[in-house]
Amino acid sequence: MGEPTAAISTDDVAHVARLARIELTSDEIEHYTGHLGRVLEHARELEDLDLDDVPPLAHPYPLRNVFRDDVASSPVDRDEVLSQAPAASGGQFEVPPVLGEEA
Amino acid sequence: MAATSHSAADNASSGWEIVVGLEVHVELATDTKLFSAAPSRFGDEPNTNVTPVCLGLPGSLPVLNRRAVELAMAVGLALNCEIRPSVFHRKNYFYPDMPKDYQVSQYDQPICSDGWLDVPGGSRIGIERAHLEEDAGKTTHLGGADGRIHGAVGALVDYNRAGTPLLEIVSRPDISSAAEASAYVDELRTILLTLGASDARLEEGSMRVDANISVRPAGSGELRTRCEVKNLNSLRSLRNAIDYEARRHIDLYAAGDVPVQETRHWSEDGRTHSLRSKEEADDYRYFPEPDLVPLAPDDEWIAQVRAAMPELPASQRARLHECGADPEDAQVIVGRGLAPVVLEAIEAGADAKRTMTHAVQNLALDGAELLGIDHLASLVQMETSGQLTATQAKTVLGIMCERAAAGSADPAAIAAELGFEAMDTAELESLVDQAIADNPEAWEKFCAGEAKVAGVFVGAVMKATRGQADGQAVTQLLAQRRGA
Amino acid sequence: MTSAHVIASEVRAGTRRATDVLEEFLGRIETHDGDVHAFNTVSAEQARAAAAAIDASVDEGRDPGPLAGIPVAFKDNLCTRGVATTCSSRMLEGWQPPYDATVVQAMTSAGAVMIGKTNLDEFAMGSSTEHSAFGPTRNPYDLTRVPGGSSGGSAAAVAAGFAPLALGSDTGGSIRQPASLCGIVGIKPTYGRVSRYGLVAFASSFDQIGPFATDVADAALALGVISGHDPADSTSIPAAVPDFAAALARGVEGLRVGVVSELTGSGRNGAANGGPPPGDAAGDMLDGIEADVTERVLEAADALADAGATVGRVSVPAVTYGLTAYYLIAPAEASSNLARYDGTRYGLRVEGADVEEMNRLTRRAGFGDEVKARIMLGTFALSAGYYDAYYGKAQRVRMLTRRDFDAAYADFDVLLSPTSPCVAFRFGERADPMTMYRCDTCTIPSNLSGDPAMSVPFGTGAEDLPVGVQVMAPALGEETMLTVAAALERAAPPLSKPLLAGAAGSARAGS
Numbered sequence A: 001m002g003e004p005t006a007a008i009s010t011d012d013v014a015h016v017a018r019l020a021r022i023e024l025t026s027d028e029i030e031h032y033t034g035h036l037g038r039v040l041e042h043a044r045e046l047e048d049l050d051l052d053d054v055p056p057l058a059h060p061y062p063l064r065n066v067f068r069d070d071v072a073s074s075p076v077d078r079d080e081v082l083s084q085a086p087a088a089s090g091g092q093f094e095v096p097p098v099l100g101e102e103a
Numbered sequence B: 001m002a003a004t005s006h007s008a009a010d011n012a013s014s015g016w017e018i019v020v021g022l023e024v025h026v027e028l029a030t031d032t033k034l035f036s037a038a039p040s041r042f043g044d045e046p047n048t049n050v051t052p053v054c055l056g057l058p059g060s061l062p063v064l065n066r067r068a069v070e071l072a073m074a075v076g077l078a079l080n081c082e083i084r085p086s087v088f089h090r091k092n093y094f095y096p097d098m099p100k101d102y103q104v105s106q107y108d109q110p111i112c113s114d115g116w117l118d119v120p121g122g123s124r125i126g127i128e129r130a131h132l133e134e135d136a137g138k139t140t141h142l143g144g145a146d147g148r149i150h151g152a153v154g155a156l157v158d159y160n161r162a163g164t165p166l167l168e169i170v171s172r173p174d175i176s177s178a179a180e181a182s183a184y185v186d187e188l189r190t191i192l193l194t195l196g197a198s199d200a201r202l203e204e205g206s207m208r209v210d211a212n213i214s215v216r217p218a219g220s221g222e223l224r225t226r227c228e229v230k231n232l233n234s235l236r237s238l239r240n241a242i243d244y245e246a247r248r249h250i251d252l253y254a255a256g257d258v259p260v261q262e263t264r265h266w267s268e269d270g271r272t273h274s275l276r277s278k279e280e281a282d283d284y285r286y287f288p289e290p291d292l293v294p295l296a297p298d299d300e301w302i303a304q305v306r307a308a309m310p311e312l313p314a315s316q317r318a319r320l321h322e323c324g325a326d327p328e329d330a331q332v333i334v335g336r337g338l339a340p341v342v343l344e345a346i347e348a349g350a351d352a353k354r355t356m357t358h359a360v361q362n363l364a365l366d367g368a369e370l371l372g373i374d375h376l377a378s379l380v381q382m383e384t385s386g387q388l389t390a391t392q393a394k395t396v397l398g399i400m401c402e403r404a405a406a407g408s409a410d411p412a413a414i415a416a417e418l419g420f421e422a423m424d425t426a427e428l429e430s431l432v433d434q435a436i437a438d439n440p441e442a443w444e445k446f447c448a449g450e451a452k453v454a455g456v457f458v459g460a461v462m463k464a465t466r467g468q469a470d471g472q473a474v475t476q477l478l479a480q481r482r483g484a
Numbered sequence C: 001m002t003s004a005h006v007i008a009s010e011v012r013a014g015t016r017r018a019t020d021v022l023e024e025f026l027g028r029i030e031t032h033d034g035d036v037h038a039f040n041t042v043s044a045e046q047a048r049a050a051a052a053a054i055d056a057s058v059d060e061g062r063d064p065g066p067l068a069g070i071p072v073a074f075k076d077n078l079c080t081r082g083v084a085t086t087c088s089s090r091m092l093e094g095w096q097p098p099y100d101a102t103v104v105q106a107m108t109s110a111g112a113v114m115i116g117k118t119n120l121d122e123f124a125m126g127s128s129t130e131h132s133a134f135g136p137t138r139n140p141y142d143l144t145r146v147p148g149g150s151s152g153g154s155a156a157a158v159a160a161g162f163a164p165l166a167l168g169s170d171t172g173g174s175i176r177q178p179a180s181l182c183g184i185v186g187i188k189p190t191y192g193r194v195s196r197y198g199l200v201a202f203a204s205s206f207d208q209i210g211p212f213a214t215d216v217a218d219a220a221l222a223l224g225v226i227s228g229h230d231p232a233d234s235t236s237i238p239a240a241v242p243d244f245a246a247a248l249a250r251g252v253e254g255l256r257v258g259v260v261s262e263l264t265g266s267g268r269n270g271a272a273n274g275g276p277p278p279g280d281a282a283g284d285m286l287d288g289i290e291a292d293v294t295e296r297v298l299e300a301a302d303a304l305a306d307a308g309a310t311v312g313r314v315s316v317p318a319v320t321y322g323l324t325a326y327y328l329i330a331p332a333e334a335s336s337n338l339a340r341y342d343g344t345r346y347g348l349r350v351e352g353a354d355v356e357e358m359n360r361l362t363r364r365a366g367f368g369d370e371v372k373a374r375i376m377l378g379t380f381a382l383s384a385g386y387y388d389a390y391y392g393k394a395q396r397v398r399m400l401t402r403r404d405f406d407a408a409y410a411d412f413d414v415l416l417s418p419t420s421p422c423v424a425f426r427f428g429e430r431a432d433p434m435t436m437y438r439c440d441t442c443t444i445p446s447n448l449s450g451d452p453a454m455s456v457p458f459g460t461g462a463e464d465l466p467v468g469v470q471v472m473a474p475a476l477g478e479e480t481m482l483t484v485a486a487a488l489e490r491a492a493p494p495l496s497k498p499l500l501a502g503a504a505g506s507a508r509a510g511s
């Protein structure tokens, strides 16, 4: 896939698709490798910027210490919420079996 | 170290030492969740204590619970940590009981860092950090044996627990035996209870311990490959898991092999098992949570939290020692949260020994910590003055605890209610004489110096009075009769 | 078309019925939305009930509020209780939230009547509304062209006369750019001025909700209603809400207006204003800005100078890196924000043998191409080994942008630039992702800084299509921004109405 200097490889795309839990065919992996590659190639313009003295900015407005009091409010209506769920049973959300993670 | 288990001794003799660091998650005792105003309460119908935030509904946003922060700060201060500005991050991974498929947690800037905990009678254990994070919901696996994942046909998810505030307290790898680990957790638990920061129940999961375990040649100071052991829901399993895992590592090294860094699961068959490692392990893509702003407690707020903290267990124990408690009793009293009541009652004039005896023997009760100091002191006074027998005092105390919350725990009133009048001496003397007459052989032995047969007479008198006689008074009368 | 503030004052005065107003607008939707496709949902029944309630309160002598009887369209990423909120995605098709967004509550309790939910690029990711799972919205000025995006449905609804007011969300320009392409006014307030509670998140540190209107006064009216501190949004700013309407009447005399050099490169280049000569600055100027768009911006600057403002050129160097920084940070946040669409709690599910497979198949089927691409891009930018080079560096560029704006605002009260580098383009014309992303070149810097910015129609460009001028201001500087916008509106050449057959009728109806 592309020259060795490509910003992202098909393996990378397959990896992030797994991390992001998106099923992709190999054709789609090719497609997204191109799409992401276009953007990341453009992002190379940042490589030349010396930003060591510039701290990162995570929040556009400098607020600090925002809290609420420890006072309960009324919960949402369970039936209303479960009526929107793909599958529910006995007041709970139902999912297919969960694999892995256990001895 | 005084407490050394057999296996630790074996390890030492084989030239290895154990290196343990503990990660302890505790549920903070708030009324609502960390980022949502849903009640933080267990045992209710599934999915009834949830708001849009707890369910990760599109458009919902978190707002931080001030009380959770204050409890975290108090624990940090009790653990001699620095309270620092902190930032919440998102830890991204998919799991059905994680409503947003990321966990909000403090990452490289925790609220508490660099503290220590002195284990009673032991050494100082470093605290690396304590940080706030949200708990996940609860998944119940359907169809698998014992609700386990393997063989399940599906799962049900309840988000009532999702968003419960957790404080994760991470020690440095300063713990060198199973006993020390157990003592550390016990002391931590006592501190949490004293602060009212958590109910800290290991068996019920409101306190969860993970142990990072490795071994090294004695005296080497190096850190070797560690394994993280989970599912330790009692102090016993914590001790056993450490000894088991240390032995496993030593055996591996002895066989010319090395342990693999991994997460293992303690099972009650007495072994640790490797967890199947996940394909995409450890790429959590942490980044600053944009929906929350930084937390930066100022000195004034920190001072307020510190000022509101109760006396800590170490100091409580020291004062109980001064009042004559032995270390075990002091620990029981502190562990039950009774030290403030006991110490104040003693200060108010109650007999120290009787008060502490009640705290150890008769006050393992809910409500005990709510007892009024004056009430406890006057109960002990009534007892030492002979108005109440030891047995009566215990009965009165039980009722006092039940009524403590309502504030109607006056021991004199309760004793009157129960008809606990001090028995008159003449009546008691005649009962003692009757008991001697009924048990002539025992009386002969008693007079010959066999002190333990006194129980026969005390028992008889107690039976006759349905337990209302004062055992001590009976013993005194027996001695008088023998001498006469 | 009748403007919103006229409707509200007539309804409040009892000279016009909210129900009649509503039927007029429902009629226009009925006639023309088949062509435009501004709406995903027209909530006619709820609207009729709400309008009747407004009339009832007027009858009872109660004031329904400053937006009395104004039909309003909400972008379909704003939660509305019991009314489908889809984000124009298969993933949320039919999803009915159990709660209202704070802005929806604010608008309706001020007397507005929700008329429907408008189309958008899926999860607000796009600049043309072509990336809607339910088909594109068409520009009322030319049905062969895009309305811009991602709030294309809201912009088209206002431009076509389907509602006098609409709300949209702006993450990288998604209010201002479609406002520009549809010849109307659109405001992105200061980040934190308007609560995001109930806005389905795309990129949380950029997203802001704002109004669309046909004129500056209506936009200011709506802005006043939705602004203010909300304890449910931790990033909401606890600042008082100014009287925005009062700002409109103020003159621009003495105000210092800076024209951003980097965003007006291919025009006259401001030699007259003492800016850098064309040759010098060329390397820093962003390409792809249409000449007559730049021309309109410079005319707008001249108009402000004529009205008494001091106009100069100003360099904001970091804006040239804005696009890159934005297209790393926003997808990173999106990759996390959109993880929750996993088939468990709401929305689409495609069954699988286990949870992981169910997640993968659901997300494959539920998300469109652009959304998948951005989720993967963001996942990559945050992943082990790439964080520092991509996400981390982009955040430093964000700080650089903040600093450059601060420096510019030390010398100028507001800044001027094009809103969009181009007028409305044809469907499919910008299929290449970078070409599409360049639509946001001029709008993104204000999302990086969090500062307010708005688009005001100012003449036309190619094919006689509308051009918008962007007015930018420092944080919480909405009043000055509105003062300047109102002055531009007064100076702007009259814009022809959209060519929709019935929209001409609507102009008649509104006389």
Ligand SMILES: [Mg+2]
Binding pocket: B023, B168
């Ligand atoms: Mg941990």
Ligand SMILES: [Zn+2]
Binding pocket: B025, B133, B168
């Ligand atoms: Zn944790």
